[in-house]
Amino acid sequence: MITRRRFIAAATTCLAGAAEILRGAVGQKRMGLVVHSYWKRWQGKHSSINYPPFVDALDVLDHCREIGAGGLQIGVDGWTSDFAGKVRDTRESYDLYLEGSIALPKNEGDVARFDKAIRTGKEAGATVFRSAAGGRRYELFSRLEDFKAFKERAWRSMQLAASVVQRHGVKISIENHKDFQAAELADMLSKLSSEHVGCCIDTGNSIALLEDPLTTVETLAPFVVTTHVKDMAVQAADDGFLLSEVPLGEGILDLPRLIQTIEKVVSSVTLNLEMITRDPLHIACLTDKYWATFPDKPGRQLAAMLTTVKKRGSAKLPSVSDKSAEAALAYEEENILKSLRYGGEKLGLSYLQIQKPINDKDEK
DSSP states (O other): OOOHHHHHHHHHHHHHHHHHHHHHHHOSOBOEEEGGGGTTTBTTSSOOSSSOOBOSHHHHHHHHHHHTOOEEEEEOTTOOHHHHHHHHHHHHHHTOEEEEEOOOOOSGGGHHHHHHHHHHHHHTTOOEEEEOSOSOHHHHOSSHHHHHHHHHHHHHHHHHHHHHHHHHTOEEEEEOOSSSOHHHHHHHHHHHOOTTEEEEEETTGGGGGTOOHHHHHHHHGGGEEEEEBOEEEEEEETTEEEEEEEOTTSSSOOHHHHHHHHHHHOTTOOOEEOOOOSOOEEEOTTSHHHHTTOTTOOHHHHHHHHHHHHHHOOSSOOOSTTSOHHHHHHHHHHHHHHHHHHHHHHSOOBOOSSOOOOOGGGGO
């Protein structure tokens, strides 16, 4: 029986030679994908005949090859050694890199789980892992004391993780995940002082904390291990602003400058696209709750962000809740392909020019 994976492999083999020629003509480094870019299709949350679900990493690797992505960053918790071997064989045959995504150990009792995930991820070929300490602090915490307690737990988790990744000879990167301000995360990484623990720089997340993207990148670049590359658009709201991922080149970020700043520190750093197609996030920065965990944040950051929103804000941000399931899946795929094309045309990356057609009407 011909499986989906075998069909895709056979269908794309005939394009491989031409694709390699095109990649060589444009450059060597290719942009990879963060699995969260497939917010809809991953693990069958939404799917259709035209956009079948991605059940596991093997399905996503097939698709990475099909659209010309250079690699994949994906969760490795719960993998067996047998599955890790299948992932390794597949990614090697496709000439793709792999980065693991993993939850930090919550406490000493969770170290065994973390150790196993690192071990199986390494068996699959990952030497870099991405993690995050928490989520949106302005939504999770209403009191400064609660945030401080969270920070202490996160610090202990990083310490526990450091000893494990050092033993396995791999690196883990902590993302600026709308939890820590860039200076806070940089301070923690500096105190940890481990060559095996660094940062996954997300180019857009810290806008939610009123940070200028260039300041975020400059602050975290000395610790960079890997990246989440995204572009962002904003729209004014009565109590703050709305924030949305948009295809690369369609937002307010100076991506060439941000990438150049990162690559000055580590020229070989992987550039992983995280294009999450979803409804905009609500950043209620004009409410008391938002400021509960920011007692020392300068008011000029708020003023600067609101000025940016006023001058560069969009009249309307993209959304998916108003689309049918099929339309939302198509929109997700278009956004990813647009972003990969931008990486090739504006960031000097290799990319597969034989791609699925993009709806140019959506670009106008």
